[in-house]
Amino acid sequence: MSHIATTIAALKDSLGDAIEQVSEFRGETGVQVKKAAVPAVLRFLKESPDLRYTCLANLTAYDDWPQEPRFKVIYQLRNMLLPADLRVKCTVAGDDPYLPSATGVFLNANWHEREVFDMFGLRFTGHPDLRRILMPADWQGHPLRKDYPLGYEEVEFTFNFDEIEKKKPYAKE
Amino acid sequence: MGLEQKMGDMGVVTTTLEQAVNWGRANAMWPMLFGLACCAIEMIATVMPNNDLSRFGMELMRASPRQSDLMIVAGRVSRKMAPVVRRLYDQMASPKWVIAMGDCASCGGVFNNYAIVQGVDEVVPVDVYVAGCPPRPEALMHGILTLQQKVKQETFKDWA
Numbered sequence: 405m406s407h408i409a410t411t412i413a414a415l416k417d418s419l420g421d422a423i424e425q426v427s428e429f430r431g432e433t434g435v436q437v438k439k440a441a442v443p444a445v446l447r448f449l450k451e452s453p454d455l456r457y458t459c460l461a462n463l464t465a466y467d468d469w470p471q472e473p474r475f476k477v478i479y480q481l482r483n484m485l486l487p488a489d490l491r492v493k494c495t496v497a498g499d500d501p502y503l504p505s506a507t508g509v510f511l512n513a514n515w516h517e518r519e520v521f522d523m524f525g526l527r528f529t530g531h532p533d534l535r536r537i538l539m540p541a542d543w544q545g546h547p548l549r550k551d552y553p554l555g556y557e558e559v560e561f562t563f564n565f566d567e568i569e570k571k572k573p574y575a576k577e
Numbered sequence: 578m579g580l581e582q583k584m585g586d587m588g589v590v591t592t593t594l595e596q597a598v599n600w601g602r603a604n605a606m607w608p609m610l611f612g613l614a615c616c617a618i619e620m621i622a623t624v625m626p627n628n629d630l631s632r633f634g635m636e637l638m639r640a641s642p643r644q645s646d647l648m649i650v651a652g653r654v655s656r657k658m659a660p661v662v663r664r665l666y667d668q669m670a671s672p673k674w675v676i677a678m679g680d681c682a683s684c685g686g687v688f689n690n691y692a693i694v695q696g697v698d699e700v701v702p703v704d705v706y707v708a709g710c711p712p713r714p715e716a717l718m719h720g721i722l723t724l725q726q727k728v729k730q731e732t733f734k735d736w737a
Contacts, residue, residue: 539657540656540657547691547692552691553691554689554690554691555689555690555691556689556691556695557685557689557695559689560684572696572698572699573699574698574699574702575663575698575699575700575701575702576702577702
């Protein structure tokens with residue numbers, strides 16, 4: 405029995421209610437869990453002596469707009485001894501962009517969650533310092549949302565040159 | 578100098594103040610030492626011996642805006658970098674000039690998105706635009722020669 409299979413069995417055993425779906429694609433295993441249970445699942449995977457997924461390799465998100473629930477948050481975990489990789493995933497609805505923070509389990513989730521907040525506008529409840537990390541502090545909106553405008557200047561051709569030239573804010577001395 | 582022999586025993590050369598000042602300004606213009614992206618590599622190549630920018634009196638890249646006359650914006654300017662570029666420009670002593678090097682600095686280039694300023698002319702006034710992605714050192718030198726021509730045509734009215 406591989407370590408991943410052991411992990412899935414142990415998860416189903418102790419946190420069976422939280423698991424929504426287990427999927428495998430090209431040798432990579434992903435576990436979709438309820439968003440309220442994410443910290444508990446992460447803590448179990450990290451601290452259970454047989455599993456030891458001690459490294460949060462990545463925490464990111466993507467937007468499935470206009471599908472609902474539109475946001476997926478992904479936690480990529482790694483067992484540093486074997487090594488073994490496991491993906492934990494949860495869905496977040498667009499009209500309720502709140503989910504519990506993982507900073508209590510993995511300290512490095514702090515900046516990852518700030519980036520996800522900055523780019524997707526997901527609010528991590530219980531995060532110690534949830535503010536923008538990449539964009540300027542006074543920025544409006546969250547740029548990696550699929551319904552965010554792509555660019556702020558129209559592409560210039562000969563037929564609309566004058567129109568764009570009129571609107572362009574040239575700097576003064 | 579050979580000039581005196583040709584002019585007999587006059588010993589005097591007359592010129593206008595504008596021409597004398599512009600001659601000095603155009604031929605000892607010190608660029609500021611900073612690069613924002615890949616265009617900076619071509620800017621560095623321009624200064625290196627193969628192309629030798631010191632032929633135009635520009636071999637001294639000054640690391641301080643107080644000592645430089647020319648700002649070569651080499652690379653795309655992100656919205657977060659824009660206030661910094663403007664501040665550096667404000668810290669430069671007058672007279673000062675700006676070259677927008679490459680497509681990104683001139684008009685945003687391929688990066689028409691939320692993060693990149695669509696042309697550094699939204700932030701600082703640009704004198705010469707150099708096209709290319711990135712421009713070859715020859716293109717940058719052509720831009721610099723164009724700027725020198727522009728400086729040599731300045732008048733008292735422009736200085737005021």
